[in-house]
Amino acid sequence: VESSVVSRKLDQAVGFLREAGIDLWIAQFARESYEQPTPVDTLAVGCSVTWPAAFLVAASGRRTAIVGTGDVANVRAAGVYDEVVGYVQDVAVPLREVMSDVNPTRVAVSYSVADDMADNITHGMFLMLQGILAGTPYFDCLVPAEGILGKLRAYKLPVEVRRIQDAIEMTHQLFGLMPQLLREGVTESELADRLRGEGRARGGAPAWDPRYDPIVNFGPGSGFGHSEPGTVALAPGMLVHIDLGLKVEGYCSDLQRTWYVLRPSESEAPLEVQEAFAAVRVSMDAGFETLRPGIPGWTADRQARDALLRAGYAESEFAFGHQLGQTAHDGGALLGPPWPRYGTRPEMPLGEGMVFAIEQAVPTEAGPIGLEDDVLITAGGAEYLSQPQTALEYVRL
């Protein structure tokens, strides 16, 4: 993600700081951040550092980076922080000086129990920060920045929505290749390699761990969840399920589609498969219809979950939807059930300008049916950024 986008995100952050009554945000306090990168780096920092470094954003708009002298050139070149203070021996000295100068009452630090994507400082660096501030008036001022950072990830600028749309468009192009890629005997991992290659050729990177992006399932014996495509070879009577994300210019898509491979004797899928597709479609629609600013995410999950239960399927083990942005699971408000695993995220309200991937899946005797689409929350509800799959697609080998 280029510095110009990071810089615009920091302008946006200043608004959130003021709304929250935060005087200073320690966006990052890290070291060796190429070896230990965090999602805040590409959102609010703009480069990696080697020695302990603090990136500060004040409610006044002042942006100060305090970095080891060996990192100064690199941080200046990134051009996101106007003020770059180099130190040789001890980050504590210039950090305390800048703190005194800003003299904040509330200082937000990028950590969160609830929101993984807003949890970007190590425990050791948090303890180091406390040690540096011990004996200053700022020691007791530290609060989690999860609200600010969660909003900053969630409320997309127009440039961010455009990039997500570019990634979605490229993903649809790859799905368009599927009828020609689905050949008798092709294995899951061969198809996955082919899709990865076609994505790379178009300038797209994987949106998550490439070992299971795409997830490819042929038939009922295939792996479940985040598992690597395997050696199952394609044959008639199988469902083909793909979960594919691409990252384009730093922003992600996340889509699922399902095909059925007709047997020579068949003109449509077995009734069980057709009913399962219909149930997934109904669940997706029920969840989508619920989406609008102000609702807590669990209400959309509940509608989608209940629709599936009413159709006679087992309860889903997963959340109905998650945010999408620089990462495929972009944190913050979640369209998920109120389970401890999801913390307080299902309670967080949706807002205009957020982007979610919504998804639903059920197993059948022919394999899993899974659908996933990407949506933008609008003033009045939500709109699809992708073109939803409304009918099971059929393939003959």
Next chain:
Amino acid sequence: VESSVVSRKLDQAVGFLREAGIDLWIAQFARESYEQPTPVDTLAVGCSVTWPAAFLVAASGRRTAIVGTGDVANVRAAGVYDEVVGYVQDVAVPLREVMSDVNPTRVAVSYSVADDMADNITHGMFLMLQGILAGTPYFDCLVPAEGILGKLRAYKLPVEVRRIQDAIEMTHQLFGLMPQLLREGVTESELADRLRGEGRARGGAPAWDPRYDPIVNFGPGSGFGHSEPGTVALAPGMLVHIDLGLKVEGYCSDLQRTWYVLRPSESEAPLEVQEAFAAVRVSMDAGFETLRPGIPGWTADRQARDALLRAGYAESEFAFGHQLGQTAHDGGALLGPPWPRYGTRPEMPLGEGMVFAIEQAVPTEAGPIGLEDDVLITAGGAEYLSQPQTALEYVRL
């Protein structure tokens, strides 16, 4: 790094646990670890996870992974943890169960203020862990795992030393290309691209952020420290300084070399440049001679630093040496001055089987002179894994 190597590192870790009187090591407690990877992942985990996951290593040798059901296939496939417990709603329940079963008195968690490479849990996840253990006998048992994790990174298995040697060998091959790559007018960034390409072609990856691996400096006007190669074009009378690291099968090299581009009228470098090279060489030798098991790292830095000061050069702003392994700055015992920036690492003693990169540099009117070599600490002292540069190399364009 393949699972077989990770598995051998966990066998090694059990020895360190017993030595330290630790009953259980929570090697990792993380979520979305593809988006937020930490150096412990390739050392002691073996794969990434999406939902909150705990990777436990007991002093008995028992290895248990507690992961969301969607991650189970992936963790089983990695094959490092024999016991994989899947959960749907709440990681706390199986985690408390396994803790009760092991019933530890001292539980090490992978965080550290002093050692960046041993600081691998976020502050939010540490707070979540405390929340899970609140009300159990284990709440007060948490101690930092920095000693165990520092040793585990530092004490290399033979397979690890061999891989570092492979990376060093490939780096020497690239240095061997330099006389033919150094042509009139080539720019720093063109040379950097060429070296990166030659490394890739041989199966090597960058050992650190590829924006400044290699660092390339032509002449005195070039950037300092971790800065990107620029637009300076090569001309006679310039020093050429390269800091290059390669990662081969998960392990790194880190070497610096210096060339001088003779002017048509010159048969050797200006006296100032020759003297500076000699001073850097003397400093390197002084530091190297000091190396042996048992000494704290700062003593080697002191010898190297003093040798440079005695030769009349300004004091170095950097540590004389750092560990090398899966990362180019591999944490733990550091050959550095006792500055706050380095925490307690300069006090940590060296041990047989550790690998260090040692380095020294000075600026001259023709550009920077920098040397860096990789050494293994042996029972009686240290031996070079690379072939040190003993004389300034000359190039004619």
